[in-house]
Amino acid sequence: MWCGAGAGRRGCVVERSYVVTGGGRGVGxxxxxxxxxxxxxVVAVEMDGAALEWMGGHPARERLAGVVGDAGDEAVAERAADRAGERGPLAGWVNNAAVFRDASVHSSSAREVLELIGLNLAPAVAGCAVAVRRxxxxxxxxxxxxVSSHQAxxxxxxxxxxxxxxxxxEGLTRALAVEYGARGVRVNAVALGSIATERYAAFLAGRSAAEAASVEEExxxxHPVGRVGTVREVAGAVAFLLSEEAGFINGATVPVDGGRGVLARDPESHDAPGAG
Structure with missing residues (x-):
């Protein structure tokens, strides 16, 4: 707790810190x-140090710090926790780091598939382990x-x-929520739909105007709301789940997908009443 000179109890500010993996771009x-x-x-963990350069010119730069390294490496996670702890008690941890590389079992070896699974699962396991201990x-x-996905x-x-x-x-989220909830540790997930990140913008930019328009239409x-989501909308949901206002939410996977996860589009679907 920090208190300004002569501030009294009402002038005291409770310092708190967070770690966000994959915090240099997009949702992170x-x-x-x-x-x-x-x-x-906030301490942001990034594999690519260049992704953190924006922090130097940010209005909140005094409250920002970066750690360069693999979020799936427990030693890197520990280093991020140490940096956060220097600034205030660790209040929350966001496991956002992801690797968008895929494969099919008919064309890739089981070893390759398992390695790719690990690239996305390891950062969440390492982050959760260090966060829970702290x-x-x-x-x-x-x-x-x-951070999960509608694809789960x-x-x-x-x-x-x-x-x-x-x-x-999502299974890890439920397991940890059950194991540590009674000890004051809440674990939740957000399952994202398509979000307008830099990656999404680059995907559209690599296509003709007609192709990009077709992608946007699809x-x-x-998404039943008729569009992709914004990173600010995701950040708002994450901030809420980290807050005391969400104190009775534990073990949940909250869809932040504009309804994509509940939409049943198939050849037998009928037009909505009044459509067409």
């Missing part, structure tokens, strides 16, 4: 900026949010490793 950066904007200290050392209060429940062809890893992350059909 949006989460970092949201938490820092709320007054917290929370327990502090007396057992803290929250973890794991509705698989996309050709994405076996990613789908499997995300399903594993994305609108896949």
């Amino acid at each position: 950066r949006a989460v970092v900026e949201r938490l820092a904007g709320d007054g917290a200290h 929370f327990l050392e502090q007396g057992g209060t803290g929250a973890v949010v794991n 429940q509705r698989a996309v062809p050709g994405c076996v490793p990613y789908v499997t890893a995300k399903a594993g992350i 994305m609108g059909r896949l």
Whole structure:
């Protein structure tokens, strides 16, 4: 707790810190900026140090720190926790780091598929392990949010490793919530639909105007809200799950997908009443 000179109890500010993996770009950066904007200290973990260069010119730069390394490496996770702990008690951990590489079992070896599963599952396991230990050392209060995908429940062809890893992350979320909930540690997940990240923008930019328009139209059909999501919308959901306001939410996977996960589009589907 920090108190300004002569501030009295009402002028005291409870310092808190968070770790966000994959925090340099896209959803991860949006989460970092949201938490820092709320007054917290945030440590972002990134494999690519260049992805953290924006921090130097950010208005909240005094509350930001970066750790370069593999989020799936427990030693890197420990280093991030140490940096966060220097700035205030660790209040939450967001496992967002992901690798978008896939394979099919008919064309890749089982070893390759398992390695790709590990690239997406290991960061969540390492992050959860370090976060839970630190929370327990502090007396057992803290929250973890794991970033999953609609694909964990509705698989996309050709994405076996990613789908499997995300399903594993949701299982990990439930298991840890049950094991540590009574000790003050909450673990939840967000299952994302398609989000307008830099990766999504690059995907559209690599196509003709007509092709990009077709992709956008299809994305609108896949998401009942009629569009892809924004990184700020995801950050808002994550910030809520980390907050005390979500104190009775534990072991949940919250869809942040515009309804994509509940949409049943198939050849037998009928037009909505009044459509057509």
